[in-house]
Amino acid sequence: MPPTSATPTTSPLLWAKVIDHTRCIGCHACTTACKSENEVPLSVTRTYVKYVDVGHFPQTRRSFQVTRCNQCEEAPCVTACPTAAMHRRPDGIVDFDKSICIGCKACIAACPYDAIFINPEDKSAEKCNFCAHRLDVGLEPACVVVCPTQALLVGDMNDPLSAVSEIIHRDAVAVRRPEKGTRPKVFYKGADQVTLDPLAARRPDGGLFMWSEQGNVSHQVHSGHPGHGNSSAAAVLSYDVLHRAPWDWRVSAYTFTKSIAAGAYLVPLLLGALGLAPFTSMTWGLHAPLVAMIGLAVTGGLLVWDLEHPERFWMVLLKPQWRSWLVRGGFIITAYGGVLAVHLAATFLGRADLTPVLGWAGGPLAAMTAVYTAYLFAQAKARDLWQSPLLPAHLLVQAIVAGAAVLLVLNRGPGPEVAVVVTFRLALLAHLVLVLGEASMGHPTEHATLAARAMTRGAYAHFFWVSIPLAVLGLVFAAATPVIAALAGLGGLFLYEHAFVQAGQSVPLA
Numbered sequence: 001m002p003p004t005s006a007t008p009t010t011s012p013l014l015w016a017k018v019i020d021h022t023r024c025i026g027c028h029a030c031t032t033a034c035k036s037e038n039e040v041p042l043s044v045t046r047t048y049v050k051y052v053d054v055g056h057f058p059q060t061r062r063s064f065q066v067t068r069c070n071q072c073e074e075a076p077c078v079t080a081c082p083t084a085a086m087h088r089r090p091d092g093i094v095d096f097d098k099s100i101c102i103g104c105k106a107c108i109a110a111c112p113y114d115a116i117f118i119n120p121e122d123k124s125a126e127k128c129n130f131c132a133h134r135l136d137v138g139l140e141p142a143c144v145v146v147c148p149t150q151a152l153l154v155g156d157m158n159d160p161l162s163a164v165s166e167i168i169h170r171d172a173v174a175v176r177r178p179e180k181g182t183r184p185k186v187f188y189k190g191a192d193q194v195t196l197d198p199l200a201a202r203r204p205d206g207g208l209f210m211w212s213e214q215g216n217v218s219h220q221v222h223s224g225h226p227g228h229g230n231s232s233a234a235a236v237l238s239y240d241v242l243h244r245a246p247w248d249w250r251v252s253a254y255t256f257t258k259s260i261a262a263g264a265y266l267v268p269l270l271l272g273a274l275g276l277a278p279f280t281s282m283t284w285g286l287h288a289p290l291v292a293m294i295g296l297a298v299t300g301g302l303l304v305w306d307l308e309h310p311e312r313f314w315m316v317l318l319k320p321q322w323r324s325w326l327v328r329g330g331f332i333i334t335a336y337g338g339v340l341a342v343h344l345a346a347t348f349l350g351r352a353d354l355t356p357v358l359g360w361a362g363g364p365l366a367a368m369t370a371v372y373t374a375y376l377f378a379q380a381k382a383r384d385l386w387q388s389p390l391l392p393a394h395l396l397v398q399a400i401v402a403g404a405a406v407l408l409v410l411n412r413g414p415g416p417e418v419a420v421v422v423t424f425r426l427a428l429l430a431h432l433v434l435v436l437g438e439a440s441m442g443h444p445t446e447h448a449t450l451a452a453r454a455m456t457r458g459a460y461a462h463f464f465w466v467s468i469p470l471a472v473l474g475l476v477f478a479a480a481t482p483v484i485a486a487l488a489g490l491g492g493l494f495l496y497e498h499a500f501v502q503a504g505q506s507v508p509l510a
Contacts, residue, residue, distance in 0.1 A: 014158045030066060051064060082330070083102055083312075109379075257302065260406055262369040370396050
C-alpha cells in the first residue's frame with residue numbers, strides 16, 4: 001500500500017517518488033514490471049535503467065540511473081500539448097488521455113527528460129504516470145512493488161510523516177536538469193552525476209552497448225557524448241536505449257513553405273506602403289495572395305501529414321489548449337488564410353480597390369505567421385539551440401527572403417523588379433549575417449553548443465555549408481539573373497532551416 005500517515009495532513013495530496021541509488025542493483029525488474037502492467041510494446045519504454053561504467057580497470061564501478069517521467073510541477077509537455085491530452089492532475093501526476101492525442105509530438109520536443117514516446121501500436125503519446133490507475137485504488141505502482149531492494153518509493157510529498165517526504169527533507173537528493181525550472185517530483189538519492197547528466201559519459205566505440213549493438217540509426221538519439229564527455233571521470237555508457245527525435249524533414253519543410261506563404265504577401269505590401277510598387281499591379285492583386293494561399297495550403301498539408309493521428313487535426317481548432325503555440329499558430333494561419341481568400345475574391349469580383357485595406361489585417365497576420373514558430377520552438381524546453389531571442393526576427397527575415405525570391409521568379413516587369421531585387425538582397429544579407437553569427441558565436445549551455453556543432457561540423461554540416469554559397473550566389477547575381485538567384489536563395493534557405501531544425505534535436509536528453 002502507498003505510505004500513509006497516522007495524522008491527516010492539511011495540505012492537498014501531492015505524489016512524489018524517491019529513487020534510492022544507494023540501493024539500486026540494476027536488475028531491470030522495474031522496467032519489466034512497467035511493461036507488463038501497462039502493456040508497453042517492444043522498442044519503447046516508460047522506464048528503463050541506464051548503466052554507466054566509471055574508472056579504469058581494475059579500479060572501476062558501475063553506476064545505474066532509473067530513468068522515467070519526472071512528474072513536473074511546471075510540466076512543459078502540458079503547456080505544449082494542443083489538446084490537453086497531456087494534463088496535470090490535482091494530485092501532481094502528469095497524466096495523458098490517448099483519446100484526444102493528435103500525435104503532434106510537441107510534448108516530446110518539450111520534455112527536457114526524453115520521457116515521452118509515441119506508442120507504435122496506437123500512435124499516441126505516453127509515458128510513466130506513476131501507475132495512476134493503481135494509486136487511485138490504493139495500490140502502489142508496479143515498479144515499486146517488484147523492486148527487490150526497496151530502491152523505489154512513492155508517497156505524499158506534503159505528508160511530513162511519509163517515507164518520501166522524510167527522505168526529501170532529510171537526505172541529500174537531486175533532480176534532473178533543475179535549470180529548466182520544471183520543478184520535478186522524482187528525486188534521486190545517491191545518484192552519480194555521470195548518469196544524471198546525459199552528456200557526462202562517452203558512447204562506446206562502434207555503438208557496442210551491453211546486450212545491444214546500436215550503431216548509427218537514422219533520426220535516433222541516445223545518451224552519451226560522441227567525443228569524450230564532459231565529466232572529469234573516465235565514464236562510458238554500457239547500457240542505454242534509443243529515442244527518436246520527434247520532428248523530421250516535414251517540420252523543416254513546414255518552416256520553409258510557411259516563409260513563402262508569409263513573405264509572398266508581406267513583400268508587395270511593404271513595397272506598396274513605401275510607394276515603390278503600385279497596389280493596382282497584378283503582383284499585388286493576384287500573384288501575392290495566390291502564392292501565399294498555395295504556400296499556406298502546403299504548410300497545412302505538411303503539418304497534418306506529420307501528425308500520428310491526422311484524422312484528429314480538427315481538435316487543434318475545436319478543442320484547443322490555449323497555452324500551446326501549436327494552437328495559437330493554427331488560429332493565426334486560419335485567420336491569415338481567411339484574409340487571403342477575401343483578397344482573391346475581391347480581385348476576381350473587380351473590387352481591387354478593397355485590397356489595400358485588407359493589407360491592414362493581412363500584413364500583421366502574415367508577420368505573425370512567419371514568427372510564431374519561434375515561440376513554438378521556445379516551448380520545446382528540451383532544445384537549447386531553439387531558445388535564441390533572435391529567432392523571431394530571423395524567421396521574419398527568412399520570410400522576406402522567400403517572398404522576394406518568389407516575386408523575382410513571377411514578376412518580370414521593369415518597375416517593381418528593382419525594388420524587389422533590393423529587398424531580396426538586403427533580406428538575404430541580413431539572413432547571412434544571422435546564420436554566420438549563429439555558427440561563430442558562443443552558446444550559453446553545453447546542449448546548445450553541441451547542437452550548433454552538429455549543425456556546422458556534424459551530421460547536418462553538409463546542409464548548412466551548402467546553404468551559405470547558395471545564399472551568396474543569390475546575393476551576387478540577383479540583378480543579372482534574378483530567377484537563378486531567387487532559386488539559389490530559396491534552396492539555401494531550405495537547407496539552412498533543415499540543418500537548424502534537425503541539429504536542434506540531435507543532443508541527448510536522457
